[in-house]
Amino acid sequence: MSDYFQIIKGKISDLKVIDTSLAVFGSGALNGLPTIGHAVMGDNLAAASQVATSNRYEDESDFLNSVQYFTCKIGNLEVRGVFCRAFFRNGDQVEVVVEPCDEDGYFAYALRRPIDHRLWLYPWAMKGSKANSRAALKSVGLLILPIYLCILVATIAVSNDLGFFIFGFCISTLMCTLFFFIGYFGYKKLLGGGSKEADKIFATLGYPDPKTVDMEKEFLEVFMNKPESDPDFYVDTTTEEYRQEVPDGVKWVTFYCEAPPIPDYITVIDTELDDNLDDNGI
Template sequence: MSEYFQIIKGKISDLKVIDTSLAVFGSGALNGLPAISQALIGDNLAAASQVATSNRYEDESDFLNSVQYFTCKIGNLEVRGIFCRAFFRNGDQVEVVVEPCDEDGYFAYALRRPIDHRLWLYPWAMKGSKANNKDALKNVGLFILSIYLCNLVLIIVASNNLDDFVFGVSIITPLYILLFLIGYFWYKKLLGGGSKEADKIFATLGYPDPKTVDMEKEILEVFINNKSTSDPDFYFDTTTEEYLRKDPDGVKWVTFYREAPPIPDYITVIDTELDDNLEDNRI
């Protein structure tokens, strides 16, 4: 398996979107999404529609699992994928990070729209693996430490002598270490479920250190770090129709980026506008 994806450039056409749920594609089996999505290729919209209908009531109350399955064409190439909300449109000029499917077409892991610096990402793939580990360590560590210190104060107050204090500390310390480990690995699994895909996505897009990329911090850099949409040197044109479109409800794993790094020469890039008759050559 290649350590990089491929990139398809061009305009979106024949876009179709179906509401569904991550639960449909396997319990936590994010790595299986490309293979499972191929089951929908033959009659993809009918199959996805049945899936969405049969799970409608569960999906409505499941914010984390709510996603959209989409199919479209970039030039003559068929692309399908699963994003939280596929609110790009026909005619949008995009760069799509893809992997060839076993039979035909491509599965999308990310979609970048340069005109307004939007980036749609594979579920849970907002951070590289190192960034996710660091975030888990920080958030879980601070939470557990704050509770531990509160309990330590209570032990000091309740202790009549040094022996009582030592006994109390010896009881709660292993307990909180265990709670930290449970919380740390749970956080990594839940919020970092797409980190391996994120590493590969960001490497394909040319980020120098893809494992440390954190798009949650990137969006803060876009709008907060000495920048505003009224700044004439803002990162992108905020008067475009694409930027002014209202986002749908429930958006997650969709972000803004500051400046796109150059795509490395060793990445396979298919520019569908260089040849309007380009066929799916399964590179």
């Protein structure tokens, strides 16, 4: 299995989007293989019906908030995938991170639109694996540490002798350590247990240290804190795409900063190059 995906460049056409409640992504992995299998094979009605009649994953469905399955063409290549909100449009010039399907076409793991620096990502793939672990460690640590310190202070306050203090210290340390690991692995899974896909996506896009990439942090630190009037703002905020109304419930869609160059060893299919026109039947 390759450590990298491929990239297809070109314009979107024949875009079809199906609203679903596809709660089949166990921590970013394709656990609902029958449903996804129907979708990837193009049996859209069977996929939609199967999802609509399933209530096993009600909580996950609420969390996903109507994931959308889409199919489109880039040049003459069939591309399909699942994002939270597929609000890109026909005619958009895009770069799609893909993996060839077993039968035909490609499955999309990320799609970026250079004109407005918008980036759609595979569910739970906003952070690389190291960034995901650090976020979970920080969040759970900030929750457990104050509780642990409060328990220690209370133990000291009520301790009558050294033996009682040692007993209380050991019990509180053991319990807080246990809750820390439960919270850490649980929250890590919630933040992005599927971040191995993120590692592969960011490696394909040319990020020098893909495991540490954190698109949420990049968006908050740069785009939220940088005024649009700043002459160095590197997105043209007057474009129709940037001003496009964003649908409700968007997850795993962000803006990226300056894109790193795509490495030479990545397979890039540019559907608008002369060399590819005949191959694509255009």
